[in-house]
Amino acid sequence: MPKENIYQNILNRIIKSNNILLVSHQNPDGDAISSLCAFAELLEQIKTKSIWVGKYSLYCQDKPAKYFDYLPNFEKIISDKKINFSDFDLMISLDCGDIKRTGLVEEINHKTDNQFIIDIDHHPLIEKFADITLKDKLAISTTQIIYRIFKNFHLTINKEAANAILTGIITDSGNFLYPATNKEALTTASKMLSYGADLPYIIKQTSKNKSISAMRAWGWIMANLNYNKTYEIIFSIITKKEFDSLGASWDDLEGIVNFLGNVIQEGKMTLLLRQENNEIIKGSLRSNKKEIDVSKLANVLMGGGHKYAAGFSINGKIEKTNNIYKII
Numbered sequence: 001m002p003k004e005n006i007y008q009n010i011l012n013r014i015i016k017s018n019n020i021l022l023v024s025h026q027n028p029d030g031d032a033i034s035s036l037c038a039f040a041e042l043l044e045q046i047k048t049k050s051i052w053v054g055k056y057s058l059y060c061q062d063k064p065a066k067y068f069d070y071l072p073n074f075e076k077i078i079s080d081k082k083i084n085f086s087d088f089d090l091m092i093s094l095d096c097g098d099i100k101r102t103g104l105v106e107e108i109n110h111k112t113d114n115q116f117i118i119d120i121d122h123h124p125l126i127e128k129f130a131d132i133t134l135k136d137k138l139a140i141s142t143t144q145i146i147y148r149i150f151k152n153f154h155l156t157i158n159k160e161a162a163n164a165i166l167t168g169i170i171t172d173s174g175n176f177l178y179p180a181t182n183k184e185a186l187t188t189a190s191k192m193l194s195y196g197a198d199l200p201y202i203i204k205q206t207s208k209n210k211s212i213s214a215m216r217a218w219g220w221i222m223a224n225l226n227y228n229k230t231y232e233i234i235f236s237i238i239t240k241k242e243f244d245s246l247g248a249s250w251d252d253l254e255g256i257v258n259f260l261g262n263v264i265q266e267g268k269m270t271l272l273l274r275q276e277n278n279e280i281i282k283g284s285l286r287s288n289k290k291e292i293d294v295s296k297l298a299n300v301l302m303g304g305g306h307k308y309a310a311g312f313s314i315n316g317k318i319e320k321t322n323n324i325y326k327i328i
């Protein structure tokens with residue numbers, strides 16, 4: 001299918017729908033939340049123009065962080081509660097690299113012929129699950145792709161939409177520090193400023209949000225950094241017992257692997273391995289060199305992600321004796 005028709009197909013599908021479910025991924029990051037909020041803004045606009053007269057809901061399996069509450073339609077996001085999937089005739093999946101990340105696999109598997117799925121995303125394609133797939137792994141964020149849709153539908157970007165689009169770009173590019181940052185990201189960001197986006201406020205909301213207990217946990221991770229010279233991997237490993245003694249939550253570790261990847265000069269990649277609960281070990285990977293694609297390693301471990309940032313989850317237990325770690 002020629003790419004220029006995809007936008008028209010998306011619009012046609014929206015117009016035919018009565019009740020749309022916008023879904024973003026579990027453990028939502030800035031781009032996931034911004035994509036929901038920006039797309040809701042897009043639907044509001046086509047409603048105002050009387051192109052479409054339907055209903056919509058925003059869903060994310062896990063509760064978004066409160067500091068994103070400046071985003072438009074944020075209060076509409078449903079989380080921690082089951083939705084009635086059969087109520088919807090169109091689901092639009094945003095920023096979900098994998099169908100599992102929607103948290104709705106069961107529902108999607110039982111969907112009827114009258115229910116359609118559109119997948120809008122910038123992760124590498126793992127398995128096609130939608131009727132219309134709009135993916136571009138070179139886009140810095142999913143909001144970048146949503147901006148292209150705004151333009152294709154000839155919609156105006158108001159201040160609210162601009163804030164949401166820019167938030168996705170800022171968070172997924174790590175304030176323009178990650179190697180995936182490209183010309184389009186910067187051009188779009190500058191356009192968003194001209195549409196009224198508040199860059200200093202977005203930076204403050206998405207960066208200046210760490211608690212003292214979170215910083216103590218970061219300190220622990222940093223004090224326990226190791227370097228494997230053979231594989232050129234910088235890594236830190238934390239057992240459940242060690243983590244419990246810090247008085248922090250897992251959310252507090254959000255951002256640390258990106259930070260380490262940004263500031264440490266040695267190594268080809270950074271790995272944080274942590275014991276999530278008694279059975280599950282979680283790994284976060286960041287590439288520190290352009291030629292290293294960490295999603296390949298994550299895929300081998302049944303995980304996923306991007307070239308520069310990926311993660312995995314494995315069954316097992318980290319055991320530490322005399323400073324030697326073992327997974328049993």
Ligand SMILES: [Mn+2]
Pocket residue numbers: 031032095122140141142172
């Ligand atoms: Mn993203």
